Amino acid sequence: MEEIDTSVNKKRSFFRFWNQPKHAAYLFMAPSIIILLFFMVIPLIGTLGLSFFNINIFFTGTKFVGLDNFVQFFHDQRAINSMWHTVYFTLLETPTQVIVGTVAAAALSRTTLFNRFSRSVFYVPVICSLTTSGIIFSMLLDPNIGWIPYVLHQFGMSTPQFFRDATLAMPSIAVMTVWKNFGVTMTIMLTAIQAISPSLYESAEMDGANKKQQFFHVTIPQIIPSLGFCVMTNLIGSMQVFDQIYVTTAGGPEFKTESAVQYIYSRGFSAPYQLGYASAVATILFVIIAVLSVSSNLYMSHKEKQMR
């Protein structure tokens, strides 16, 4: 009898322990932590480990080379160029998307039938895959069979080569990405804008502020946290750009659109299958993204404090 009592007590204390909110929280977090551990932390450590080795994808002829792969990066013009292309894409895409998303959100913030319809329409590209969007844009912008060059030609304009032109290719990819993703930014900003108290606008109006002044002096300061979130997530996403480039230009013309991730991929997963070197470039990219994210986060927090 006593034994049974002890076992029941143990069970009770076990459930009591995990029922406490501060302990239960860990249970709720556990699935995410496990997923993060297995799909982010361990591969990250694995990548860092591989970057110190001369190793190919077949794991033959493996040799410890210390920091050689990192040194090689600074002598590899194509790798450095791919980093610059990534930064160029980020500078084109991130501000454009945040601005377009915010303006669209502000314009569609009032709940009317038209606005609700427009929000749904602007969100449609988000549910398409980047690969599909890439194929659609490749066809639309193709100088020989594309609809957009055809229309421009009908108006007597010269037909730009878009994805085939070294200067136009990256801006074209950035425009396509903005079209594809600005629905997400718009939705986040819309939620933030709709949460602003109407009394703030009423006060501003009483003080004689026009719509433009209300937007810059009421709306923007109130949505700074959401704006910061959008800037940071877009920044991280843009620095990892791959799919749309892979589908539309494959890094061309003349590697002018080759992004860092694409370069990592081509080094590691196609001939010459240099997994160690690819890992070193991936590690460098990781550090750059981490520095950029932390800096942008600190800047936005500072701005938020300033505005308030």
Added chain:
Amino acid sequence: MRHGLMKKLGVVAAIAAAGVSLAACGSSKSSSSSSSNKTTTITFWNGFTSTDGDVLKQIVKDYNKTNKDHVKVKMDIMTWDNFNQKLPTGITANKAPDFVAMNYGDMASYVANGTMKDMGDFYKQSGVDKSNFETTARNLGVINGKTYFVPMQVQGMYLYWNKKLFKKAGLNPNNPPKTWAELATDAKKISKLGNNTQGFAMPKDGSAIMYNLLQDNGAKLLNGSEKKSALNSAATKKSFDYLQQLIYKDGVGPKNISGAEADNLMLAGSLGLYINGPWLNSGLKKNNIDYGISTLVQAKQGDQKAILDGVGFGIPTSTSDSKTKAIYSFVKYWNTTKVGKKWSLENKCAPYLKSVASNKDIKADKLVSTMYKQIGYAKPYYPGNKNMSNITTNVINPSIEKVLAGNNTTSVMKSASKQVDSTLSGN
């Protein structure tokens, strides 16, 4: 111990990176074997995604139904791009299929890394007549004296021309160009037809055309020992200048176009002349394009130079001996006259089995017999060189792009030569 840990770390990192980069590329299917009623199931990966894939499916289906060796082939067809991405990680993670059909250009690096089985004993099997295989086709799969691949298909680059556009441009539709110079003359005439009509297309990833052009002009990619680049030559410059003049200066075709885009132009009937492999035939027929096919143009009339390429069956080292026996059964079936004839006639492919080549139906087929003519004198390009795939992707294709974009051909050539040297030295 350390190697084991590295391998585990590597597999995790490789799979994670592949997951990040290629989220859209579908799932990797592992090889499997099931044993019911002593049936051996063998998994087979290849990249025949076009109409040739339908013929292949039919052949596999027939084999599965009729073979008496209790073998079942389970096939996974994917794009060649996807294939080349999945196979290396599959091999490393022990998830490779039991056998594959692979392009000859890609084989050497797999063999160099010890991932492919020696298939030399295939020809020693009863019912396999080694002498029935064309020697050049058989030798495509020989690396360092060992047979790693058995032919599945042989091919070359052929000249396609649109007869309708030839007529419109005032050219004889039954007289295609025989030399590169004639090709340039005809292409210029066709490109003047307007309405987005192109004379000739040189894809920026058209290394197969480039290698043929270099060879025809007497240029060499590598030196005799294949340890140094031999690209820096007047013949290479001549080849680069020819392409630049044709596309960039004379504008007879689109600049910066991929092979797939060039294929679409030919299939849409707006391209006069094009060089490509046999796989274009089915699409042209389907689109009712009035076209002709001939052996590849030459530097001088009467020359007979061409590069032999193809696809071969290979077996990863992870495949067990019992499954290897089952694979041989299928490969043996593939290399029968009946199957060879079906594959050649339905896909418009040159035969490599003598018994197929001598068949009256094959001889009567104008397209197939034209292609077979070229197979007679075509030779493989640096066979068994493990660096060819890397050189093609990272040196030759980018150089083609630069030449077509109007860059100085001498500096492109010198830079390409330097890069080839760097690749060969392993840097």
